[in-house]
Amino acid sequence: MAEVKLFGRWNSPYSHRVEMALKLKGVEYEYIEEDLRNKSPLLLKYNPIHKKVPVLLHNSKPIAESSVIIEYIDETWEGPSILPQDPYERAMARFWVKFIDEKCTVAMWKACSSPGEEGEKAKEEAAQLLKFVEEEIKGKKFFGGDNIGLVDFAANFIGYWFGILQEIEGLELLTKEKYPNLCEWIDGYINDSFIKDNLPDKDKMTQVFKAYAQAGYKPKI
Structure with missing residues (x-):
């Protein structure tokens, strides 16, 4: 084994x-x-x-x-550090992972998958939550500074998955006009050679999510 x-x-x-x-x-x-x-x-x-x-x-x-x-x-395992070495910075990284996972991603997913009033409330909530992420990434290449780290990995739904879902659903929630710092991070993240080589195929993802939408099936992420 x-x-x-x-x-x-x-x-x-x-x-x-x-x-x-x-x-x-x-x-x-x-x-x-x-x-x-x-x-x-x-x-x-x-x-x-x-x-x-x-x-x-x-x-x-x-x-x-x-x-x-x-x-x-x-x-x-040895190799590049994923979490910061400084105890305070490690604590902050854990905080942002929790915030992204339990707040941002949940609201953004609901904004794409919930109909009617529930979906509208989720869009408003997601827009407010993303403002905090927008401020956190300001002036940084990655959340971990110059190198990709734990928070960048945690934010991959924001960086890649949501863009595909937003395009399919015709949303304009996460845009350069509203979130210039976050969108600059997204561009740098998905075009980083390491990240780019390890993302699922966009066309395949699009086809699958469109099929889900047509079938009325809302998968859990």
Whole structure:
């Protein structure tokens, strides 16, 4: 059995952030694709609480939740640091990951997937939350400074996935006029050679999300 296995989903921003962390560290791993509408017995075994991807299996020991997995990767393997070394900066990175995951991403997803009044409220909420991210990234190349780090990986839904969804849904929520600093970060992030080589194909993503929309199926990210 391979020392490291990753249970994931090809179009999941959470799976991809873990894959990018593994690749940044140069860790060899076996990738196992999951069908989230027909979850495998192994996924349910290794993540019985949340029953979702990603799950990292290292020497037969499972670790769930993408931000937890990335911290484990950073502490376990040598290579470029993903979290800052300074304790205060590490704490702030964890704060922004939590803010992005539990506030921004949730509101932005609802803005794309919820109809009527609920969707409008989500758009308003997302617009307000993104202002905080806009201010945080101001004057920086990446959230971690000059190098890609934990918060950049956590913000990959904002940086890539949401752009595709926004285009499909005809939204104008995240624009250069409203969020110039954030959009500058997005441009630098998705065009970074390392990130660019590890993002899912845009055309394939677009086709899948359009098919979901036509079928009335709103997948959970």
